[in-house]
Amino acid sequence: MLAPKNALLTLLLPSSFFSLALCSRADSPIPARTHHCIVRSSNSTTTDDSPAVSQAFARCATDSIIIFPEGANYNIFHPIQATNLSNVEIRMHGNLHLPQNITAVQSIVQSGTSSWFEISGPRVDWTGPPSPNNGWINSYGQAWWDANPPNATGLPNRPHLISYTTSHASIKYFRSRNPIAHNMRLHGDDITVTHAIVDAYSTGGFPFNTDGFDVGGTNIRITDSVMYNGDDAIAIGSDSHDIVFARNTIGYQSHGMSIGSLGKDPSDFANITNLRFEDVTVIDALYAARFKSWTGGQGLVKNVTWKNIRVYNVTFPIFVTQSYWDQDSSRGDVDETSSVMMEDFTWSGFSGSINTYQPGDGSCASDPCWYNSGLPDLEHTEAIVMECNSKQSCKNFVMENIALYPQSVEPARVVCINATAELNPGLGFDCRNGTYTP
Numbered sequence: 001m002l003a004p005k006n007a008l009l010t011l012l013l014p015s016s017f018f019s020l021a022l023c024s025r026a027d028s029p030i031p032a033r034t035h036h037c038i039v040r041s042s043n044s045t046t047t048d049d050s051p052a053v054s055q056a057f058a059r060c061a062t063d064s065i066i067i068f069p070e071g072a073n074y075n076i077f078h079p080i081q082a083t084n085l086s087n088v089e090i091r092m093h094g095n096l097h098l099p100q101n102i103t104a105v106q107s108i109v110q111s112g113t114s115s116w117f118e119i120s121g122p123r124v125d126w127t128g129p130p131s132p133n134n135g136w137i138n139s140y141g142q143a144w145w146d147a148n149p150p151n152a153t154g155l156p157n158r159p160h161l162i163s164y165t166t167s168h169a170s171i172k173y174f175r176s177r178n179p180i181a182h183n184m185r186l187h188g189d190d191i192t193v194t195h196a197i198v199d200a201y202s203t204g205g206f207p208f209n210t211d212g213f214d215v216g217g218t219n220i221r222i223t224d225s226v227m228y229n230g231d232d233a234i235a236i237g238s239d240s241h242d243i244v245f246a247r248n249t250i251g252y253q254s255h256g257m258s259i260g261s262l263g264k265d266p267s268d269f270a271n272i273t274n275l276r277f278e279d280v281t282v283i284d285a286l287y288a289a290r291f292k293s294w295t296g297g298q299g300l301v302k303n304v305t306w307k308n309i310r311v312y313n314v315t316f317p318i319f320v321t322q323s324y325w326d327q328d329s330s331r332g333d334v335d336e337t338s339s340v341m342m343e344d345f346t347w348s349g350f351s352g353s354i355n356t357y358q359p360g361d362g363s364c365a366s367d368p369c370w371y372n373s374g375l376p377d378l379e380h381t382e383a384i385v386m387e388c389n390s391k392q393s394c395k396n397f398v399m400e401n402i403a404l405y406p407q408s409v410e411p412a413r414v415v416c417i418n419a420t421a422e423l424n425p426g427l428g429f430d431c432r433n434g435t436y437t438p
């Protein structure tokens with residue numbers, strides 16, 4: 001028999017439960033983390049430590065500290081699911097190693113695991129050591145990147161490293177070396193990430209899709225961190241509210257500080273507000289500040305600021321596209337007149353050099369390159385590329401203190417479409433193609 005939802009709740013819970021639950025949330029202290037699990041390590045190169053790790057997560061799932069001691073090495077030959085945690089600290093002072101056998105990993109991914117680590121539950125903290133010699137997850141991505149055939153966009157069945165869903169939590173000194181694909185999917189509420197290092201710097205093949213942090217949620221802060229990778233350093237998806245990305249250094253094949261992509265699924269209404277990217281250094285990257293949405297998308301992104309951004313040798317320092325596409329996906333028909341709307345965007349205090357002499361990066365696997373598509377007349381002296389899909393879809397844009405110079409020391413250019421003066425009185429320059437004249 002189906003009971004209405006409320007009736008069922010009433011059957012299961014005394015009526016006082018609701019007021020009690022509300023009180024305890026606000027008043028009772030967080031329980032102490034009284035259980036400690038020190039995770040056993042074989043410390044060998046051949047033994048699989050993932051059963052011992054899984055057991056530790058199961059035994060110490062609640063009000064606990066799970067300790068990976070300094071000096072210990074763990075082979076994580078099978079994915080770890082710790083999806084029922086509550087009030088736990090993961091103290092990662094040892095080093096983890098993913099398998100180096102590509103076909104073995106591919107077959108695990110093919111049978112349905114997309115993230116090698118899946119961590120979820122309220123108050124799940126991650127604490128690495130301040131010393132950068134320990135606390136690493138080594139994924140051995142370099143061999144995967146090097147094995148990617150010419151003009152392909154990455155080997156099939158690459159695992160993402162970690163899916164982390166939590167609330168009221170901190171992630172300190174997280175260290176990831178050569179993640180095979182996405183580094184961390186971070187979802188939840190009230191999460192602070194500090195002093196993370198994501199090092200997907202490739203010495204060979206392009207490190208496709210090595211996103212640093214794919215963020216969705218409310219009140220998420222990522223600060224004082226370093227990310228070298230081959231896709232977005234941060235990509236903010238919907239829904240997201242009150243996100244801060246500050247005092248970070250990102251670079252090399254990075255695709256920058258991104259919002260989106262949004263609106264790929266036209267029925268999925270994007271809802272994003274209050275984002276702040278501040279005090280970030282961007283080195284040798286394809287993009288620094290980027291917005292990307294698909295033609296036909298729906299939704300609203302409102303109140304976004306990039307402030308005090310230093311770029312060095314960046315191909316597209318400021319980039320907005322409302323007609324994004326992805327070089328390895330196709331889509332059915334969409335309503336071309338619909339866009340994810342952008343409102344109250346500020347770019348303030350950009351300085352540094354535009355990559356004029358060796359623009360682009362190794363992610364180009366098509367002709368024209370996906371990042372040049374729709375931009376036939378690029379001179380690679382462009383400080384700003386801003387393409388709005390309609391005369392209504394970009395509103396109240398503000399640009400100030402933009403001191404970006406091509407390496408050729410010619411005047412910087414701008415490509416600008418549809419950011420109309422009527423809706424954008426503070427834009428600070430005329431929206432047209434040509435020399436950037438503030």
Ligand SMILES: *[C@@H]1O[C@H](CO)[C@@H](O)[C@H](O)[C@H]1NC(C)=O
Pocket residue numbers: 041043071072073
């Ligand atoms: C693990 O092995 C490394 C390298 O052989 C060694 O330095 C370390 O002391 C060992 N740690 C433990 C906990 O046995």
Ligand SMILES: *[C@@H]1O[C@H](CO)[C@@H](O)[C@H](O)[C@H]1NC(C)=O
Pocket residue numbers: 061062084086
């Ligand atoms: C999750 O943890 C709770 C206690 O915190 C326990 O009652 C429940 O059985 C666990 N569920 C699973 C799937 O392990």
Ligand SMILES: *[C@@H]1O[C@H](CO)[C@@H](O)[C@H](O)[C@H]1NC(C)=O
Pocket residue numbers: 101102103104107
């Ligand atoms: C890698 O894994 C595959 C599939 O699991 C296996 O057949 C192969 O022997 C492994 N290779 C090595 C070098 O261990």
Ligand SMILES: *[C@@H]1O[C@H](CO)[C@@H](O)[C@H](O)[C@H]1NC(C)=O
Pocket residue numbers: 239241271
């Ligand atoms: C967007 O999200 C906010 C915060 O969660 C919510 O209050 C608002 O109703 C949402 N707007 C739409 C149109 O879904």
Ligand SMILES: *[C@@H]1O[C@H](CO)[C@@H](O)[C@H](O)[C@H]1NC(C)=O
Pocket residue numbers: 274275276303305
């Ligand atoms: C815009 O976002 C900032 C955070 O970046 C916040 O402090 C401010 O209150 C927001 N403005 C409005 C009008 O919500």
Ligand SMILES: *[C@@H]1O[C@H](CO)[C@@H](O)[C@H](O)[C@H]1NC(C)=O
Pocket residue numbers: 252284285313355358359360361
């Ligand atoms: C600029 O970046 C490109 C692409 O990442 C690189 O090939 C080039 O060497 C860099 N140039 C300078 C001057 O650093």
Ligand SMILES: *[C@@H]1O[C@H](CO)[C@@H](O)[C@H](O)[C@H]1NC(C)=O
Pocket residue numbers: 150151365366367
């Ligand atoms: C890769 O694509 C480029 C541009 O389309 C083409 O010129 C080149 O021949 C391709 N290389 C290979 C190995 O297919």
Ligand SMILES: *[C@@H]1O[C@H](CO)[C@@H](O)[C@H](O)[C@H]1NC(C)=O
Pocket residue numbers: 374375376377378415416433
């Ligand atoms: C400005 O440049 C863009 C991209 O190259 C182009 O699509 C557009 O037609 C140009 N606008 C004008 C008015 O020339």
Ligand SMILES: *[C@@H]1O[C@H](CO)[C@@H](O)[C@H](O)[C@H]1NC(C)=O
Pocket residue numbers: 387388389390391392417418
């Ligand atoms: C600019 O806006 C007009 C009117 O809203 C639209 O028809 C046109 O396609 C837009 N241009 C681009 C390049 O999206």
